[in-house]
Amino acid sequence: MTLALVTMSHSPLLDHAEPPAEVAGAVQGAFADARAFVEDYDPTLVVSFAPDHYNGFFYDLMPPFCIGYEAVGVGDYGTTEGPLNVPAERAEELAQWVADRDIDVAISRRMEVDHGAIQPLEILFGGIDTVPTIPVFVNGVAEPFVTMRRVRRLGETIGGFLATLKDERVLVLGSGGLSHDPPVPQWATAGEAVRAMLLDGRHPTAAARDARQQRVIDTAKAFTAGTATIRDLNPEWDRALMATFASGDLAPVDAMTPRQMAEDAGNSAHEVRTWVAAFAALGAAGPYEVEHSFYRPIREYIAGFGVMAARTAA
Numbered sequence: 001m002t003l004a005l006v007t008m009s010h011s012p013l014l015d016h017a018e019p020p021a022e023v024a025g026a027v028q029g030a031f032a033d034a035r036a037f038v039e040d041y042d043p044t045l046v047v048s049f050a051p052d053h054y055n056g057f058f059y060d061l062m063p064p065f066c067i068g069y070e071a072v073g074v075g076d077y078g079t080t081e082g083p084l085n086v087p088a089e090r091a092e093e094l095a096q097w098v099a100d101r102d103i104d105v106a107i108s109r110r111m112e113v114d115h116g117a118i119q120p121l122e123i124l125f126g127g128i129d130t131v132p133t134i135p136v137f138v139n140g141v142a143e144p145f146v147t148m149r150r151v152r153r154l155g156e157t158i159g160g161f162l163a164t165l166k167d168e169r170v171l172v173l174g175s176g177g178l179s180h181d182p183p184v185p186q187w188a189t190a191g192e193a194v195r196a197m198l199l200d201g202r203h204p205t206a207a208a209r210d211a212r213q214q215r216v217i218d219t220a221k222a223f224t225a226g227t228a229t230i231r232d233l234n235p236e237w238d239r240a241l242m243a244t245f246a247s248g249d250l251a252p253v254d255a256m257t258p259r260q261m262a263e264d265a266g267n268s269a270h271e272v273r274t275w276v277a278a279f280a281a282l283g284a285a286g287p288y289e290v291e292h293s294f295y296r297p298i299r300e301y302i303a304g305f306g307v308m309a310a311r312t313a314a
């Protein structure tokens with residue numbers, strides 16, 4: 001049984017910032033390579049590991065992981081709004097498989113997903129309902145965080161299930177990271193109004209959404225100009241982590257701690273949990289080979305921006 005993988009940074013600033021043409025062109029080239037890889041593999045099923053940014057998951061009930069039986073894009077930053085094409089029975093089988101193997105995972109019969117889940121589907125498939133997709137939420141912004149070993153085990157367990165699907169060609173996606181520190185609010189430092197949003201800020205007014213998004217766009221401009229107070233990108237950290245993923249031995253990620261990750265690579269570096277889960281899932285089907293690897297630190301996008309594509313070795 002073979003599996004294939006694409007992991008990619010996302011950034012809502014892709015459509016709201018203008019890096020030098022050479023940089024934007026290089027990113028678009030990496031997307032084109034990933035698209036060609038996916039077209040060649042021609043998946044029949046996608047399992048998408050993605051974080052959320054207080055658009056679908058809030059502190060009134062914040063699970064570390066959640067498998068969606070149905071899902072709907074909320075349309076933040078102009079991303080596609082509406083239902084994903086989720087094969088509900090497969091998603092139920094997956095959740096049961098995971099539960100049977102001692103991993104406690106939430107499920108949702110109406111998961112709301114944001115640019116973290118939507119952007120890779122738009123980039124790779126041109127839409128959010130073209131290929132059946134099981135969305136798996138992996139918390140990457142809201143403390144407390146489970147251990148990285150736990151994330152790796154979730155990925156391995158899901159990969160074990162996918163490897164049994166002899167009639168499917170499964171593509172696993174990981175969305176987010178790498179080093180970056182966009183101004184996503186945090187409970188510990190938030191005032192009363194922002195805490196109310198973090199608690200249950202579903203379905204904001206258009207004006208409230210615009211204000212929140214404008215703050216991120218303005219921060220990206222300031223970051224590019226060197227005047228923002230957010231943590232800098234960390235290309236060394238990013239490249240070392242990508243080398244670990246390429247090596248096929250994910251054991252070193254178990255030693256990464258949330259505190260050190262935030263210190264080294266910013267508060268949103270926790271989004272790399274989606275990459276860990278995706279690579280662990282891929283590895284569950286056997287040794288793999290990386291076919292595409294792209295990396296650039298891009299301040300305009302507030303992202304150590306990476307794209308990798310890999311598949312089970314022949």
Ligand SMILES: O=C(O)/C=C/c1cccc(O)c1O
Pocket residue numbers: 010011012013053176177180182184213216268271301302303
């Ligand atoms: O506005 C948000 O919630 C997040 C924005 C953002 C910016 C840059 C990189 C990312 O991964 C993001 O989610």
Ligand SMILES: [Fe+2]
Pocket residue numbers: 010051053116176177268271
């Ligand atoms: Fe993000």
